[in-house]
Amino acid sequence: MLFGRIVKFYMDGFRRMTLGRTLWCIILLKLFIMFAVLKAFFFPAYLQGNEQEKSQTVSEELTNRLISE
């Protein structure tokens, strides 16, 4: 019952929005651009593999950067 009232509270609220509607559209568009475009195409996770492989990569980077300089 309580759950039903909470759902109704949110539904009513969303239905009565005026300016909020525009703001939600902007938020959703922004999230889409960020996750579906930017994260997917421009921000791959640099470190790959399991934890051990990642620590090995960082270890090599950190110890070799010194030597190469």
Add this chain to the structure above:
Amino acid sequence: MDAIDSSLVDWSRAQFALTAMYHWIFVPLTLGLGVIMAIMETLYVRTGREFWKQTAKFWMKLFGINFAMGVATGIILEFEFGTNWSNYSWFVGDIFGAPLAIEGIVAFFMESTFIAIMYFGWNKVGKGAHLASTWLTIIGATLSAWWILVANAWMQYPVGMEFNPDTVRNEMVDFAAVALSPVAVVKFCHTVTSSWVLGAMFVVGVSCWYLLRGRHTDFAKASIRVACWFGLVAALLTAHTGHQSGRDIALHQPMKLAAAEGLYEGGTSQGLVLGGVLTPGVDWAAPTEQNRFLFQVEMPCALSFLATHELDGYVPGIRNLLEGGYPLLAGGVVLSAGEKMQRGRTAIAALATYRTSRDAAEKQVALKTLRANFDCFGYGYLKSPAELVPNVPLTFYSFRIMVMLGGYFIALFAGLLLLGKYIMRWKWALLLIVLTTPLAWLASQAGWVVAEVGRQPWAIQGLLPNVAAISRLDVGSVQTTFFIFLGLFTLLLVAEVSIMACAIATGPETDNTAA
């Protein structure tokens, strides 16, 4: 392995700075305006006057626009950690992850519940419950800021962790030391109180615009009164916490203080530069015959007092910090940059031996050497001591802009409280206030420039410089994303400003009677 291209470091930093500065347009307004709208609603609940309800509702509407536009701008920073700053992200381990995860969970639950009641619940929950939700919305947002600032403070003053060479990560050994580090506490207080100042300036600026147009005058005057009281208290607290921040950097990041003061040659009884112009083109990392200031106005002994709480206390300058050799209050003598770089190289070499050796005894010796020199680990990546000197003019002028504007805000709020009756009739004064409203953002951004540019070259103070923290990416791809963001952010900012301007032009639904 190829050396890291210095332009990759610059572009990675530029991209991060762009994202963080854009994010910081919205955050302080959320923190400041949130408290003001909650105060307005408290006045409504205490007086029962419809006027205050409409006033609170109007500022809540602007709060909502700003909140919606700011949502998710911080997420890009987290993408950048994983892609551009992968060594750093791995190296900091759970110390960065834990506060950020707590922030995400708390923010999501508090904000999604209480914001909904705040906007949807006006006629559905009691006055008291509604007011509590409004306060909890802003308390939730402020607590989110706490966790982010804990993470930032740790980078400036790493405590409560131990480096594990098996995982190549710093592991948290003392959560309280990280979460309640003195640097985090002061940073939080200064950041939040300065955001209140910004919120108050915004309310005063918008209200003065109404007065200038002769619209909603009672609403505007009432808003100015509340915002000025709040802003004055906040601005005085900002000055106080700023002073504490100065003390903090004197203790933990003396190079930042030296850069902010343009102090090359330190000593006892040092004066604080109130204002001045630096000689352009001077090399701040080397001695010179040239005068480093074209002119300066100093308050005698004030810097010594700020840094040490003694009028004749010793404050090291850039040269002293690079050359070392001066005694520490806690005992011992400060190492030179060269010695620290040597110890850093020893630590890095020990890590390499530890990770590659199969001989247990050799590993033990390497581990001991690493632990003994770990506090200088990051110095091992530097090619010359000069790299330890941040951009002095940028830090120096940003510091002065922030502090001078702090003085302007105090004078403005106090002036409006004392002489508001007259000032509100002078069109030129109202116009001046409207035009100077954006200076609150300038002060706030300048504060971050001091905090972040002043601590270069470090991603983590003493432990990891940027050159070791960044991922080995193609410079071109970082440049591309920089310009994509610039375009995207500009577009979003234009959208936010126009939606905000529309809402301001429409104005509140008050019937213009404050009584």
